[in-house]
Amino acid sequence: MTNRPEPHSGKHTLTLAAQALSQAAERMGNDFDKAVNLLAQSAGKVVVTGVGKSAHIAAKIAATLNSTGSSAMFLHAGEALHGDLGAVQPGDVVVCLSKSGRSDEVTQLLPSLAQRGCPLVALTADPNSPLGQAASVVLDVSVPEEACPLDLAPTTSTTLQLAMGDALAVALMAANAFQAKDFAANHPAGSLGKKLTWTLASLVDPARRPAVPWDASLADVLEAMSQARYGATVVWAQDNPGQIGGIVTDGDLRRALAQGALADATAGALASPNPHTMQARELAAQAVGWMKTHSISQVVVMEGERYAGMVHLHDCLREGLG
Structure with a gap:
């Protein structure tokens, strides 16, 4: 040829x-x-x-x-x-x-x-x-x-x-x-419409809102994470229950296990402080970009000062928002 x-x-x-x-x-x-x-x-x-x-x-x-x-x-x-x-x-x-x-x-x-x-x-x-x-x-x-x-x-x-x-x-x-908002108004359906219109509020499940007290045991942490299936749980602040004091993720548990500090650890000891949060009104597609950039699998979603729940990266990808 x-x-x-x-x-x-x-x-x-x-x-x-x-x-x-x-x-x-x-x-x-x-x-x-x-x-x-x-x-x-x-x-x-x-x-x-x-x-x-x-x-x-x-x-x-x-x-x-x-x-x-x-x-x-x-x-x-x-x-x-x-x-x-x-x-x-x-x-x-x-x-x-x-x-x-x-x-x-x-x-x-x-x-x-x-x-x-x-x-x-x-x-x-x-x-x-x-x-x-x-x-x-x-x-x-x-x-x-x-x-x-x-x-x-x-x-x-x-x-x-x-x-x-x-x-x-x-x-x-x-x-x-x-503008993009005008384009979104004309494309409400399909993956394109979702990327332009779906906010984190569209993905938050109010029935899956993992949270444990600061002094919760490891067993309580694992139960909260398993039930919610986000691979993480919020930890309430020690001196202000109802306010987020930290987050425990699968990665936190693996690091504690590698350091031999898992057996008697409480939620507060395991938690990473000041977790990144996003408002429920923010676009889910933007959250996907942030999670991918920081190699994080979930984001804590807020409605004003109130903890609304979590959104997992897989929730977004399943809806074509990746």
Whole structure:
């Protein structure tokens, strides 16, 4: 076998796509800025439309815009001609994808969009096409060739369309000062939503709240740790029961055993003082980062000054928060 990629092989396909993206980035200029401003200043929503393979790309772009703070909808150009055009309202901005800019469904749609007074952003390879001529702004998505060996099936061109849509979405995030908390509001489910929204309060089990007095015996310490299954127990302060005075972990027990100081030890003698605590309102994902950084398996959770319980690293990982 030769290391040289055969024409139209998988590697050749990716090479063409990379070249098209690089060339598009080099020629990006004022038109892109105009398109972003047009979309950012829209009083309505962004309507993303196309036909054929471009329609599939348009649907993805609309989904990305929605998740990143720009209200959008996908409208198939063919369905728009048979009633779905009613979803388009004055004040909306239309983003239309068509490599040729001459697809029948697209050209038939243009007069109706003009009647509604909707600004039009065209993603096309031909600025002189009917779509390009009707557009307020044209974004050049031309490619030297398709990866398809017949130069027919949209391949490289749809990759560039998708990337241009992502570029618009990211630029709009900056224009709209879109923050992580805004992203979280749009993604409440799944591991991503959990990382952005779940706090330690979401993981604390009030029925598992290990704690022993300062003078508790080793047997009491082991019982508290075994029942709670966190590998640790809080130790109340000697002169102020109800206030945390320390923590005993599996590691503390192993060190005491290695030093021969375990047999008659009390909880206070075994405890590590001033355990790190986190407030219940803090994000669980942040707690995971802290535990991993300090090679610690559990964190003590507080609600104000009150001991709320513990959260183990495994609790977080089980919920996809690692």
